[in-house]
Amino acid sequence: EPEVTQTPSHQVTQMGQEVILRCVPISNHLYFYWYRQILGQKVEFLVSFYNNEISEKSEIFDDQFSVERPDGSNFTLKIRSTKLEDSAMYFCASSGAGGRGGELFFGEGSRLTVL
Amino acid sequence: RKEVEQDPGPFNVPEGATVAFNCTYSNSASQSFFWYRQDCRKEPKLLMSVYSSGNEDGRFTAQLNRASQYISLLIRDSKLSDSATYLCVVNSPGTYKYIFGTGTRLKVLA
Numbered sequence: 001e002p003e004v005t006q007t008p009s010h011q012v013t014q015m016g017q018e019v020i021l022r023c024v025p026i027s028n029h030l031y032f033y034w035y036r037q038i039l040g041q042k043v044e045f046l047v048s049f050y051n052n053e054i055s056e057k058s059e060i061f062d063d064q065f066s067v068e069r070p071d072g073s074n075f076t077l078k079i080r081s082t083k084l085e086d087s088a089m090y091f092c093a094s095s096g097a098g099g100r101g102g103e104l105f106f107g108e109g110s111r112l113t114v115l
Numbered sequence: 116r117k118e119v120e121q122d123p124g125p126f127n128v129p130e131g132a133t134v135a136f137n138c139t140y141s142n143s144a145s146q147s148f149f150w151y152r153q154d155c156r157k158e159p160k161l162l163m164s165v166y167s168s169g170n171e172d173g174r175f176t177a178q179l180n181r182a183s184q185y186i187s188l189l190i191r192d193s194k195l196s197d198s199a200t201y202l203c204v205v206n207s208p209g210t211y212k213y214i215f216g217t218g219t220r221l222k223v224l225a
Contacts, residue, residue: 031211043159043202043215055211091158103149104204104213106158 002026006092006107013082014115021077021110023092032075033093033104034067036060043091049075082114116141119205121216129224132193136219138203139185147206150177150188152199153218159202162188193223 005024013019025032034046047057047067054067066078075094079086089109095102120139128134140148148165163170165177165186176189186205190197203216 033213035215042217043153045212045214048211050211089156102147103161103164104159105161109158 002028004092004094004105004107006090006110008110009108010111010113012113012115015084016081019079019082019086019112021079021090021092021112023075023077023107024073025075025092025094026096026105027073029094029096029105031055031095031097031102032067032069033095034077035091035093035106036088037091037109038088046077046090079112082112084114087112087114118142118207118214119203119216121201121203121219123217124220125222126219127222127224128193130193130195132223133189133191134193134221135187135189136201136203136221137185137187138205138216138219139183140203140205140214141184142205142208143181143184144208145205146208147213148177148179148186149204149213150175150186151202151204151215153202154199159204159215162201190221193221195223195225197221198223 007022032049037043047061048055064080068076091109092107093104150162151159152162153159165179169178174191178187200218200220202218
């Protein structure tokens with residue numbers, strides 16, 4: 001069964017460092033997402049990506065965040081200068097049909113711990 | 116009003132019980148509705164899509180009430196393995212974005 005894969009599963013970093021989280025979406029999907037979940041809180045939308053550009057982003061997704069699809073298979077989330085409050089589980093998801101009925105399929109997540 | 120609202124629970128039910136969760140959404144133009152299941156510290160996994168006519172998958176039944184803007188999930192004959200957090204997910208109309216509720220925690224007790 002096709003699946004979304006994410007690496008690393010856990011990353012520990014110092015405040016102010018750059019972090020790149022990687023995702024390989026399901027191969028025939030066209031819509032890609034990053035969500036995050038702070039421990040004990042709800043799953044929050046960060047950004048959606050379609051046709052090689054950002055289609056929506058949330059207020060959380062400020063200038064410290066960027067996404068890229070560098071090679072047609074990987075989909076990355078970069079946090080330029082991490083803050084303590086960036087500590088969370090980051091989930092990548094992909095969908096075949098975007099916000100028009102297509103289910104989201106999630107990777108297992110990357111846990112980011114900022115010290 | 117929150118975009119997607121759920122009772123956080125927990126709902127503690129004995130094995131074999133029937134339990135139902137509701138989820139309300141604020142935007143009447145939303146078209147896509149889903150129930151996801153999330154185990155502790157794991158990714159959300161699709162449980163079922165919710166169709167206008169309602170749909171059933173084994174012990175699970177989902178309903179949509181557009182007039183009152185809520186969706187429901189009914190679990191019959193609860194199993195211990197049903198213990199998890201159930202997330203309501205609704206699309207944000209005119210966007211590719213999906214909004215998650217806070218989730219309803221279910222504990223099935225032996």
